[in-house]
Amino acid sequence: MSTSERKEREVVKKAALSLTPMIDVVFLLLIFFMVGMQFRVFDRQLRADLPRGEGSALAQEIRVRIAVKHGGSDAQPQYYVEQVAMRDEAHLRSTLRRYASIPGGREDPVIIDPSDDAWHDWVMTVLDILNELRFTRISFKQ
Numbered sequence: 001m002s003t004s005e006r007k008e009r010e011v012v013k014k015a016a017l018s019l020t021p022m023i024d025v026v027f028l029l030l031i032f033f034m035v036g037m038q039f040r041v042f043d044r045q046l047r048a049d050l051p052r053g054e055g056s057a058l059a060q061e062i063r064v065r066i067a068v069k070h071g072g073s074d075a076q077p078q079y080y081v082e083q084v085a086m087r088d089e090a091h092l093r094s095t096l097r098r099y100a101s102i103p104g105g106r107e108d109p110v111i112i113d114p115s116d117d118a119w120h121d122w123v124m125t126v127l128d129i130l131n132e133l134r135f136t137r138i139s140f141k142q
Helices: 004-013 020-044 089-101 120-132
Strands: 062-069 076-081 112-113 138-140
Touching: 062 089, 062 120, 076 089, 076 120, 089 120, 112 120
Parallel strands: 062 112, 112 138
Antiparallel strands: 062 076
16 A cells, blocks of 8 residues: 555544544434423413403402310310401301302302311311302412
């Protein structure tokens, strides 16, 4: 082999292009966009509390507080709706029924605020009444 033929082969070897790094980059971009598309699907499933319409007021919050009525050997529940004390469960039910009868009232957020010593049964009573009256946005005070 002559010297000129060796130089041509070396030139050809140096001119060869390696595709491996380019393929790696393409696969990384492919993985990046596939993962990004999964987040897009998740974003569409989130609920957002938006105003009801132009010019209408935002929804009124209905606060239901559950405390322990002191005075006696048995612990009794004391319910409050918007800081107004309820006499008993029937009074609580009728008050919440009035809120539900207001147009759009069932879509108003209801926030349940049990005291630290409130019984689970009392909270379930309030949840049952709200479910019976078909309130849709129920949460607990954080």
